[in-house]
Amino acid sequence: MGNGQGDLDLVARQFEQQRGRLQAVAHRMLGSAVEAEDAVQEAWLRLSRSETAEIDNLAAWLTTVVARVCLNMLQSRSTRREDPLDGHDAPDAVFDPEQEVLLGDSIGAALLVVLDTLTPTERLAFVLHDMFAVPFDDIAPILGKTPAAARQLASRARRRVRGVEEVSADRDRQQQVVEAFLAASRAGEFAALLELLDPDVVLRADAMAITVGADSEVRGRDAVAKTFAGRAKAAQLALIDGRAGLVWGPGGTPRVVFAFAVTAGRITGIELLADPEMLAGLELELLPRTGKDS
Template sequence: MDEHIAQGQTQTHAQTLTLTQRFEEDRSHLRAVAYRMLGSLSEAEDALQDAWLRASRADISDVENLGGWLTTVVARVCLNMLRTRRTRGEDPLDEVTPDADTGPDQEEGRPDPEQEAVMADSVGHALLVVLDTLSPAERLAFVLHDMFAVPFDQIAPMIERTPATARQMASRARRRVKGGTTAPDPDLSRRRRVAEAFLAATREGNFEALVTLLHPDVVLRADKAVVPSPEPIFLGGAVTVAQAAMAAIGRARFTGVALINGTAGLTMAPYGRLRVALRFTFADDMITEIDVIAEPARLSELEIAVADV
């Protein structure tokens, strides 16, 4: 009896060592899955912590594909977090604070806002904005299949649907990402370059470059939720508008180019949640109007898509 107990303990210990090693080997991949599911690096780290605790308590003796199994564990945790977020209407904390260890060999501390911004840039702000509009099940189906090549027959049990339904969900999400309901601007490539230049100049604090992108008679309108202010804001003239853009350097790090109602614009989305949209009107390669939108009702009316041109 003692011999059998000892063998069982040895086997369990070996499984734990194997799981620990594989979790560390796959940590970057698992974090990438969690980040695309949640849109927040700090929340992704929370998901990895939860996934590690669940995985470390599980019997993996019959698991043949440990990497795929860990991906499934992380995806299920993220799905639960998304559903809770929808139910409670929660937003992530504005500040990221140190937290407990998230598994074996995890570095101390939590992601700071700069790390969040870099990660958002690497994935794409517009993509994160669109993903945030999807239902949790649609988001999981799209992220796992289109971004990580997980088969639908593995995705279906996670969302309690058939593989065919999971495929349909991913297809709907794909159409949202591409923005299929609004005809794209025929000069989208040129418009996108102007929007990218505007964002780069704002991030760099390059006032002169901003002025060259703006029509001399450019106008900027900002709704009451942008500052906030008791009345909408109206500014005119390239110099005045460029000065206003300089005041938004802090916001620019969480801003990216997006397709807004068919043409190039900018979306500010800290932690993957849309907060402000800039709709541009163009004449040739200059910006003639900027509509800054922050009121939730107005934001919800916009069709945001990935400007993949």
């Protein structure tokens, strides 16, 4: 059972050739560079324990494994897998310009917010098919559904993504909404917050934001309004990849970014991003302060 050392070295080289694409798939699935690396490491662990001679298409096999790992992570984001690697260390990353392009081509903050409003199955179907051209026949077994059902999931996700893209052009209106939200939050004006939030608004935080006290997920207008009422006093209005949002940056260093999705004048999603690698990839421009910070 398993692979000898010589075979393992060959498998490691083959895995390294796939690393860039796997990291890109996982990054778009999870929205976190750190969690994406965890998913890729898990794929390596499973590959190192498998009979590689029985794998006909290594790229497809690895994509399937990474997708399944990401699906599990999306369905239980509050827990982090920390299984030991049993002595099989993944091969060290080697700089590759093509891989850097893949990783650098990260999704923008606005799209990240939209993707995080999708169900895990919708997100997997959309990312694999629309972003990486994986056929629905291959996606269906990962989801435990028929190809037709997988196609429907991707179609549903696509409509939601396009809907946000259509309204994203109205940046001035979005900025007005975010400014009003910041003012109402600072002043503790609960009723004003309710007016600005969609009834089904979802607030989500990435793994790093959770470590500094954020809840992983808050759903519904009342719950989100209670989370922000009387707070955000140190947050500052900013453009995040060209769209209005908020930045919390004690000492002048951005620590948490609040990315907003606004539809028809109401906030439908808020994403708290604190992953340093994710923040480093965002284009941030602080705007004049709209209130008195404390």
